[in-house]
Amino acid sequence: MLTKLFQITLLATGTLIGSGLTPASASTAGKVVEIKGEIIDTWCYFSGVMGDSDATRGTAHHTCALWCAAGGIPVGVRTEEGEVYMVLKFKGEDPLEQSDTIMEIQSDIITARGMHYLRDGVNYIVVEDVVANDGITYLSHEDYDSVPPFSAPKKKK
């Protein structure tokens, strides 16, 4: 009986270690980080629905990023190396608060300080402070115009 119990425990432990998984409902250890990156719309960036990932950043995609942020699609911070941190809180606010906070930083390059959590290959960040905001620096409209095309400005009737 004891041997069987030992075997089951060993199997469970081995499985968790091998997978890098966390037991359900257990908190994940976070660590303080400072990262610099562009505020992006994670859906358009990862899915390819609007074209390649470079087209879904910067000026070309700014209006679409506003639409997606207002639509409740998770916002991410994309570093120069291409890592993406999904924002779970931003300066004390939940990300889907109906406020302007998350809208005002779309497509900006920010330096964010906060708590980083990694689970199952996804980076998450609770942004506690924005140390610097360089604004929009990636002039992607020069290559991609407006993405999607119907997000371009229109003359008022």
Added chain:
Amino acid sequence: MIFRALLASAFLFTANAHAADFSKGSKAKEWNLYGEEKALFSGKVVDILCELTGNCAANCGDGKRHMGIVRSADNQLIAVLKNRQASFNGATEDLLPYCNKMVDVDGLMIGEDEVVTTKFYMVQLIRISGEDKWNKTTRWTKQWRAKNPEAKGKGAWFRRDPRVKKQLAKTGHFGLGLEFDAKYLEENE
């Protein structure tokens, strides 16, 4: 010897879980997205912040937090980016009624990024685990109308959304200012 065999079995089991094919039985609609794979699975709907940190809010944040699904088959936290609607809508409004409940979901895993190799989920159908009737994930627009009664009118919601309009009025469509937009219009007439 027994120890090695058990450990090897455990790792083999894990490898299989990672490579598991969740497409069997899926009726998800194809979108032809990067790395798209149909995925039908069961799991628990969670507030991601709560799941990761223990910072939990009533009713999973009541629509203000991003939500995910802890997949029963392998205990992976699946980040859900999108519902089934085709107009820039996230998934929280559709997951919220199932906060902390066991569900079956059908949809698409997407993504084939070189750096971020994990896939993300688009949930198209959801039901309480074991129930017969599936529900389409189309709650977003109705909830938006309820939150924005002043934005009544014709056309897509994103053309009328007060927060979007406020930002566009400040930064322009490219984020480079209203003068840039005016110049763009002149050059693209």
